[in-house]
Amino acid sequence: MMFGALVAAGLAAPSAAFADGDAVAGAKVFKKCAACHVATEAKNRVGPHLVGIVDRPMASVEDYKYSKAMTEHAAEVPTWTEEALDAYLRDPRGVVKGTKMAFAGLKKDDEVANVIAYLKDPSAAE
Template sequence: MTFAKPLLALSALTLLAAPAVAGDAAKGEQVAKLCMACHSLTDAKTKVGPSLVGVVGRPIASVEGYSYSQSILDYAAKAGAWDEAKLDSYIENPKKDVPKGKMAFGGVKDATKRADLIAYLATLK
């Protein structure tokens, strides 16, 4: 059984990479009200922050016309695009991933609410 240990290790990595909680987009729409003061959820309009329409899968710091901080531009250079894991980490504590970023929001500490919010953001096209 020489394949058992590598297979077990691969299975563990897959579990770690997967979102911890599957989100409920309907509940996430309610959580998204926290974002509405600074971000558009309905169109590409830039407010205090960039629009969140299409954010899931979008390259980080890529909304044309928005003036991003150097801190998030540096993060974008190494992190690539907003996938569920990066959004989860960022939404939990924006200053952890982007310490000198413009986002003044303290984060959503509840993992279920974050998963719901990300599920909702994924519906915004």
């Protein structure tokens, strides 16, 4: 909970330089996510679509049933900022205890920065 509060307050320093992310490289890394998520159209799969996720309210995709853990986390960290995405992409189950997401997370700084760049502008990778 404390970590979520720090991220929400913008006090947790991001590990990656998001501005330096490469959307094309991020599209390749995103293939790890594509079994459950799509970032190019507002269509839910096992997980919610990720269109416009950067700066979008957490747990806000209509017609998607979020876990109780994610809705509770959204009350603490209401927006998918780049910093919140950084933390979550690195350790989803550590950031949101009880999340339905089974993905273990991305461990490399460049992969996280690149995926965030891709999520900010998926069309850049076309």
